[in-house]
Amino acid sequence: MPTLIRLEGGRAVIAARDPFAEAPLDGPLPDGPAVLMPLARFQQQGPALLDEGLRIGVLLQPEEAVEDLAYDLPRLSMVALNLPKFRDGRAYSTAALLRQRYAFKGEVRAVGEVLREQAHLLARVGVDAFVFADGTTPEQLEAKLSLYRHVYQAASDARPPAWAERRS
Amino acid sequence: MYRYDQIDRDIVADRCAEFRAQVARRLSGELSEDQFKPLRLMNGLYLQLHAYMLRIAIPYGSLNSAKLHRLAHVARTWDRGYGHFTTRTNLQLHWIRLKDAPDILDSLAEVGLHAIQTSGNTIRNITSDPYAGAVADEVDDPRVWTEALRQWSTVHPEFSYLPRKFKIAVTASARDRTAVRVYDIGLKLRRNRDGALGFGVLVGGGLGRTPILGQTIREHLPAQHLLSYVAAILRVYNRHGRRDNIHKARIKVLVQSLGAEEFGRQVEAEWRAMDHAAVDLPDDELARIRGAFGAPAFEARPARSAAFEAAKAADPAFARFARRNVVAHKQAGYALVNIALKTPGEVPGDCSADQMDAIAELAARFSFDEVRLTYAQNLVLPHVALDDVPAVHARLAEIGLATPNLDLASDIIACPGLDYCALANARAIPIAQQIAARFADPELAEDVGELKIKISGCINACGHHHVGHIGILGVDKRGEEFYQLTLGGEADGDAAGDRSRLGDLLGPALPYARVAEAVEAVVGAYRRARAPGERFVDTYARVGLQPFKEAVYADAHPA
Amino acid sequence: MKALTANRLDDGDVVFWCEGRWVRRFADAELFAESGPAEAAAALARAQPTVVVDPYLIDLEEADGVLVPVAFRERVRALGPTIHPDLGKQAEGGAVIRAMQAATGAARSAGRLGLIRKK
Incomplete structure (x- = not known):
């Protein structure tokens, strides 16, 4: 069972258990109160399942457009972004759009080849849950996230950009 | 020039600390080479033929004496x-050890220098006009x-893992002194008819395997x-640029x-x-930045200098x-002095530590502490009183950098090529040296006139x-160095229009x-x-390839 | 004939395999006549990711009685920049260095293309 680390109130915390059971593209749904499913399956069954009260997370591949989810986002509990390679930067734009354009309030989870050295950037674009591929601990994640004392840009987090800090 | 405040200094310092930890994790084996490579590249560190190479950013080509002394x-x-100053x-420093890199970056950071995003699939060091603030037009x-842009693009959370550089x-x-049409984004600042400041926005320029000139997507x-x-x-671009093929990812x-x-x-x-x-940026922050680029305290001087x-x-x-x-300055009695790092026999763009120190001293004494770097791998003292140009020239002559060959045949652009570079197919530097030697006679070089020869040791360009007016590309043919010549290229433009062509x-x-x-x-x-007054590229545009083909291949014998 | 080369991780220096160790000079490199032992050495080298980066085998050929790398690129690595004879390993001199430099000269002359094969 891979470790899920969530950012909660500025702290990195290991989730005691992950409520989301992963559903494949087709076949029977796993039991449980929450399901993580691929976009294609969500587009077929998702709205009906949401109506039944199931909590749903959608797994987006890097080439999949977040725009396709826009209508249903307010009812989704979680969006998982797959990074098949850590060098594939598309998830960063997807996360930024989720938070900045669609004001998505649920969990944005990074899965795949998620490594510590990219964590601070992922957090800035709006990722608040990590399934690390390199065994990064909550302490190591917190250290990485606090490494830069200032930032130059506004992003999905609340950090003031340098120009705003200079005003104060 | 812009001076770092505490925030800028902290960001560079934090980046140095981050990279120091990454180097340690790599040396201990905690990071694989595959995981580490993008991290070292975005800190300017390549592994070349003989050692690591560190590429240090000179944002918009602007240096002061403290920075140049520190580079030395x-x-x-x-x-x-x-x-080696680059295009x-x-x-670039060619003999770097990985284990020294964190100390080097700390030393550079003390004077506001860094190697952030000088490589990797990131927004790279941004270039601008080396004559900025000194010319009337x-x-x-x-x-x-x-x-x-430098600040906004530094450690950008969304755009640090782009499809390509x-x-x-x-x-x-x-x-145009930036070759603006060969950039991923070229920005041409202009005023519209109402006098409002705006940018002409060009996208999609670039050289490399598929050379293309940028096209305008927004006029103003x-x-x-x-x-x-x-x-x-x-x-x-980040969302839709290709990631399946490195050669199609730009x-x-x-x-x-x-x-x-x-x-x-x-x-x-x-x-929208x-x-x-x-x-x-809000207006107050733009005003803060603008304040850093105020005009130097020029003295009132006559336009004509008796000493000069x-x-x-x-x-x-x-x-x-x-x-x-020497180029006309917007301020009466001043000039821009170009220092060609193109002394025949030397390596184009190379500068010794002693020369850097000497140029830094000249800048401090004669050019309001400013030095600029051009994409032709030359330096410029941007604000020299005409009265002082003879003294500057005398000192440049002492350090071997007074060659009067700006834009002439021996003012050659050359990449490091196979003498240093792990990507190269052929050498570029010795080719440049051989050509420069043939045009070392200043009379001959001036008679030939403006001629921009540009040499790449591989297709990355x-x-x-x-x-290049004459472009030279090194290729590998069965393990041996061969070279393709192209004629008639140009990356230039002026009030009469853009003249860029491949x-x-x-x-x-x-x-x-x-060659x-x-x-x-x-x-x-x-x-x-040539007809009277025609530059090489003008004659080429008029007569075409044929006379040149005949001149090069007429007596060709099978090699 | 083959030799095994890489760049050392901590300083980037060009190194060659010699019976389980890495040596700086091509003249000290182990030369493999058979591909089996060469591949075995390469496998051992690849298992040292904290010592070297990207080890690989190079082809050698005889030039004036001395075995030198076939590819011009590999001779530059073993020597140093051709424009700075005072820099890199070539500065140390020696018979093998001289043979590689002579081979470089031969590669440049149009008459002896056959000396250099595809790397």
């Missing part, structure tokens, strides 16, 4: 006492906007929206496949949906230097060969030993064919 110190302490206004100081240039004069972007519009371009391929019009439409849609206020005129009359070498390398292939590749004589033959054909 670093070259002396951790390298072999010299560095993208960086300095600029509509605004481009450095204000370049510095805004991303280069931006900003120019503010009708006369209101200047205050620069950052949000660039962010919109980057977001479209933005130019996306622009080509969509068409500039459709690409521009997508950018406009993205930009964006929260501009979150991205664009007397030196020209007395010394033909100085007169030639004044004619070739760091030497900009596609836009060169045409002359004919079959030539072996190493025949310099072939260039000489091409120049000979030009001198026979």
Whole structure:
């Protein structure tokens, strides 16, 4: 069972258990109160399942457009972004759009080849849950996230950009 | 020039600390080479043929004496006492040890220098006009906007893992000194008929395997929206640029496949949906940055300098230097002095630590503490009183850098090539040296006139060969170095219009030993064919390839 | 004939395999006549990711009685920049260095293309 680390109130915390059971593209749904499913399956069954009260997370591949989810986002509990390679930067734009354009309030989870050295950037674009591929601990994640004392840009987090800090 | 405040210093210091930890994790084996490589690249560190190479950013090509002295110190302490200035206004040190890199970056950070995003699939060091703030025809100081871009692009959370590298240039004069059309984004600052400041936005330029000139997607972007519009371009590219094939991953391929019009439409849609206020700098921050680029405290001087005129009359070498390398300044009684790092026999763009120190002293004493770097791998003292030019020339002559060859045949752009570079197929530097030797006679060089020879040791085109009047590309033929010549390229423009074009292939590749004589033959054909006042590229445009082909291949024998 | 080369991780220096160790000079490199032992050495080298980066085998050929790397690129690595004879390993001199430099000269002359094969 891979470790899920969530950012909660500025702290990195290991989730005691992950409520989301992963559903494949087709076949029977796993039991449980929450399901993580691929976009294609969500587009077929998702709205009906949401109506039944199931909590749903959608797994987006890097080439999949977040725009396709826009209508249903307010009812989704979680969006998982797959990074098949850590060098594939598309998830960063997807996360930024989720938070900045669609004001998505649920969990944005990074899965795949998620490594510590990219964590601070992922957090800035709006990722608040990590399934690390390199065994990064909550302490190591917190250290990485606090490494830069200032930032130059506004992003999905609340950090003031340098120009705003200079005003104060 | 812009001086770092505590925030800027902290960001660079934190980056140094981050990279120090990453190097330690790599040396201990905690990070694999595959995981570490993008991290070291985005800190300017390549593994080349003989050692690591560190590429240090010179943002918009602007240095002061403290920075140049520090570069000299670093070259002396951790390298072999010299560095190589590049076509993208960086300095490369070729003999770096990985384990020293964190200490080097700490030392650079003390004077506000760094190697952040000088490589990797990131927004690279941004280039601008080396004559900024010194020439009369600029509509605004481009450095204000370049510095805004520098800050915005540094450690950008969304755009640090792009499909491929991303280069931006900003120019503010009708006369283009940045090669703006060969950039991923080229920004041309101009005023519209109402006098409002805005940017002409070009996208999709680039050299390399698929050379393409940038195309305009926006004629006049209101200047205050620069950052949000660039962010919109980057977001479209980050999402839709190809990631399956490294050779098709640059933005130019996306622009080509969509068409500039459709690409521009997508950018406009993205930009309109964006929260501009979150991205664009507010007026007070722009004013703060602008304040850093105020004019130096020029003295009131007569337009004509008796000392300058007397030196020209007395010394033909100085007169030639004044004619070739000294450029009119917007301030009466001042000039820009170009220092060509192109002494025949030396390595184009190379500068020894001693030379760096000497130039830094000249800048401090004679040029309001400023030095600029040009994309032709030369330096400029941008604000020298005409009265002081003879003294500057005398000192440059002492350090071997007074060659009066700016824009002439021996002012050659050359990448490091196979003498250093792990990507190269062939050497570039010795070819440049052989050609420069044939045009070392200043009389001959001046008679030939403006001739921009550009040499790349591989298809990646760091030497900009596609836009050379004579371009030379090294290729590998069965393990041996061969060279393709192209003619008629140009990356230039002025008030009369943009003249950028890609060169045409002359004919079959030539072996190493025949390149310099072939260039000489091409120049000979030009001198026979030219009409009065025509530059090489003008004659080429009029007569075409044929006379040059005949000159190079007529007596060709099977190699 | 083959030799095994890489760049050392901590300083980037060009190194060659010699019976389980890495040596700086091509003249000290182990030369493999058979591909089996060469591949076995390469496998051992690849298992040292904290010592070297990207080890690989190079082809050698005889030039004036001395075995030198076939590819011009590999000779530059073993020597140093051709424009700076005072820098890199070539500065140390010696018979093998001289043979590689002579081979470089031969590669440049149009008459002896056959000396250099595809790397």
